[in-house]
Amino acid sequence: MFVLVLGASGFIGFPAAQALVRAGHTVYGQTRSEQKATQFAKEEIIPIICAPDSDGWYDILAKLDVVIDAVGGMAVHEISQAIYKRTSDAAARLRPAGAPKLSYIYTSGAWVHGDSRTEIFSDTAPLTPQAFVAWRPSDEQLVVTDTVLNGIVLRPATLYGRSGSLFESLFKGAKEGKAVWPGKPGQRLSLIHCDDLADLYVRLAEKAHVVGGLTFDAANGISESTDAILERLVHVSGATAYEYKEPTNLFENAVASSVILRPYLARSLLGWTPKKIGLMDGLEVYYKACVAA
Template sequence: MKVLVLGATGFIGFPAAQALARAGHMVYGMARTQAKAKILAAEEIIPVLGDVGSDAWMSLIATLDVILDTVGGPDQASLARTTFERATKAATELRPAGAPLLSYIYTSGTWVHGDSRTEIATDTTPIGRPVELVAWRPAIEQLVVRSTAVNGIVVRPALLYGRSASILAPLFKAASQGRVVWPGTPGGRYSMIHADDLADLYVRVAEKASLLGGKIFDAANANTESVDDLLQKLVQISGAKAPYEYRKPENCAWICLYTPRSPDAEEIQHSV
């Protein structure tokens, strides 16, 4: 299988590209610099030098089986739509007559479920009140899964952890400095997934993509984590000053990132 990973050097895309390569697939990865391209090549991922907004990857679409979109950044709302529309246009124009539909896996996030401590959300829960920061995502999800030009699939990661770029990194840094202070309020729970487990899910979805067109998957561990327990254990293990403290989130991004939610409603922006 030939797979192109957009955002292949990112926190989500890099483990996914590695996992696809380990599974025996031919993997292409977008890289914006020669230095990043060398990192991909060392992992047996074929680098495609250029930005996702360039034409560097367009010619590959004629023979690709899957595009995995893990692109992050500050302009995701417009970039996600533009990237998908460019891919579908190229697929329509470049793929031979009779070729199977190109599969397009779009990375969304579980914040689209909104913020609640009383309701459990799943991948079949209708979208009602998305978190403000990602209120644009449901429209992109529907654009992908309703497309007739490609075989569209959506994966919604929960809060990511693992490796070195986790959003929890500031928490561990604070503990190492002797004090655990975290935005939010007591009593919350986080739905989480390790970056490598998410990568494994992408492999499974890509390999079964022909059967999964139009589907949306929430990607999360089976169990949620108590934020209170997490902070308490961190104090004990790190030797930081007890007790841990909560503080009020300071802006929209912090509110979205750190307000504890219902068991299946937390994500990380993949620009991290």
């Protein structure tokens, strides 16, 4: 296959691009950075230097099989909307007559399920999104109902591994003496390692024309206690203490939420099973990896 990863230098996009290369596919990686482009070339990822919501990659659109939107950042709403709309319009104009639909994998997130310390959510549960991502459900529906693109939605749980993702600031604070996390005791986190998520992107890309129009949650089989993680982190890092703080914005409110996921579609339709050790059990390794990065 020919696959383009938009946001290929990010915490989600880079492992996904690497996994697709290992799976034998021709992978293009979008980046704004010349330095990242050099890194891509070393990884056998073909670099494309442009903004993700520009037409800088349209010269390969006609031959692509899959586009993966893995763009992140605080302006992700506006950028992802622009990427989707422009890609759908361009595919209608530039794809050869009679060509299969271009498969489009949109990266959403588990915060669309809301906040509950007791309720268990599956891929097909009704959504009550956190305010920080209140716009995501409507964007998801645009993708999976598009008549030009073969749309698929992927909702990762809270990510861990490598450079740490949301845990980076927590680990940095622990290294400096105190681990601080927004929210209150009793939080439950559904988690997914970035490598396991990358494996799911490969499976979705390869089976895209079988699972088009579906939405997949991505999470380990069990949730984890934030209290236990923080206690373990103090021991691993040598920090003097940990504490919770009151959230100060919508983003921190989302970070402080509890989402307990029991996904089933990826397992039943794609044979996907997370393989990496959980955050709590592997915390010493993950903490050191993040500090090193």
